[in-house]
Amino acid sequence: MHKSFIFHNPSVLWFLLALALFTMAVTVLSEAFGVGLVSTSFVKTLGKTLCLCLIAIAMDVVWGYCGILSLGHFAFFGTGGYAIGMWLMYARTEGIVAASLEGQAIPPTPQEISDAIGTQIFGVVGSSEFPAIWAFADSLVLQLLMVVLVPGLLALVFGWLAFRSRVTGVYLSILTQAMTLALSLYLFQNDSGLRGNNGLSGLQNIPGFEDTSQATISMVFFLVSAIALAAGYVLFAWVMSGKMGSVVQGIRDNEARVRFLGYHVESYKLFVFTLTAVIAGIAGALYYPQAGIINPAEIAPIASIYLAVWVAIGGRGRLYGAVIGAAFVSLLSSWFTGGGAPAINLGFYTIQWTDWWLVLLGVSFVCVTLFFPKGIGGLFDYLVRKPS
């Protein structure tokens, strides 16, 4: 990494500082490592929010910097989650099965153990056979590799097909929606091999750490999520600084011009699309152990649309904008839909925020798009006015 990179990007330093302070504050206030003012469930919420911030900066790079309005990045987030979820579920079930068979007079054969695990996991979809895609589920290392490889390959193949035929704009957005919809519908099927609409559950129980409290596990995941966000932020800021950033933003502003300068635009789009998909997969792999469950509804088309809304509200084309948008809107969303916001009684009608939050979000989105195209992040421009 170039020495002057951080020096030329003071916003990266500021962001890292803010994130470090926030992380320390939560640690000090947590039940596991501190005074216990912040509940474990709120630590989980914050940890999940950091993962959402990570996919939001990926979305910002692909959309805000490269101009590809992908409405399918949650598919990559979800595949990352499924990949780690398979190991979590397998390893934990294996532990349970081994414990229950322990007392038997005749030691069980490997086949019997495998059948017992299969019945435990796939009983809900009326099966006990391990589908082929679970071949590596017993290996943490291989499943971690899948977290990166599966979203990466999916993005590579999809992107190659789409960019090569020069699909752009709205058509590309629709295509990405179709991709995530198709994946979601496929996973809903019982014979998809991933437990249909039940999804994978119990993911908050980390095999090998049965005796560790959820308070501690949550804090560890929170800290790892913070580190991942910091690393992702520095990576994207570095990639988008310098000449790569110039070319990528050039593609956003005038694709044809970049082509006539001799750059193979499709390769650049594919690079950005795949890189951001991989980061989205990692974000998902950190998110779902904190959420505890993943099911196909998570990668429904609407999820990816929300992602675009967060980035738009936070401010496109600046990474901290995406972080602010994702954190602000997703936390607000859980406050409103979780019953945190008091209902407003108008006499003739009572506004229940669980119903009306989406309307509020929609209206805010329209207002931001129309009146504050730079989003919340644009407010920083007033703070750091360049001397003219």
Place this chain on the structure above:
Amino acid sequence: MSTLLEVSGVSVTFDGFRAINNLSIQIAEPELRAVIGPNGAGKTTFMDIVTGKTRPDEGQVVWGEKNISLLGMSESQIANAGIGRKFQKPTVFEDQSVRQNLAMALKNPRGPFSVLRHRKTADGAAKIEAIADEIGLTDHLTRSAGELSHGQKQWLEIGMLLAQDPRLLLVDEPAAGMTAQEREKTTDILKRAAETRAVVVVEHDMEFVRRLECKVTVLHEGSVLAEGSLDHVTKDQSVIDVYLGRSDA
């Protein structure tokens, strides 16, 4: 002087309308060539064909001493083969600085991974300074390109062409919207560029073309109507009929 680009018997039809009709043009290296013709004559389409934006229905476009056909190549491959292009409407990257615009155009490896590893070099910086000097934007290198005047944007785009270090420059209406003074400077830049390369300039303004002092090709309805010195073609009766006659009227 050897032939660098040879376009022969090229035709293009858009929805039944023949925009280019059996067009043949040869460009030598080095050479300065002006292409004139009324609106819709096919001047821009000619450049589209050479740069790979439009595929002709028939004909040949042959490049360089190895006689490579450009027809099967993509836009970026053609650009890397040594053909640079300035668009009719000035297109620079407005959100980026003049220096970034020039740096992006600078002749360097174009693949994503080479670009990712790219480091600024003293040599590159010197080249950018030299080009900025040539196009008169030395004092504006750190400004964002969107802040430049119309004329300066045109020069920046010409500068980006020079930074690509192409063998052939295709320049579409470089003087459009420029003041008389700016035009003069533009002619100087183009004439200097043509000392070592092939430069094809499309222009409507006759005064501008006269100052280029070069061979002129007149296009009309997608084919060559006349070719020669400006004095020669302006005396040509068919040219007077279709082009000069109309604009003088």
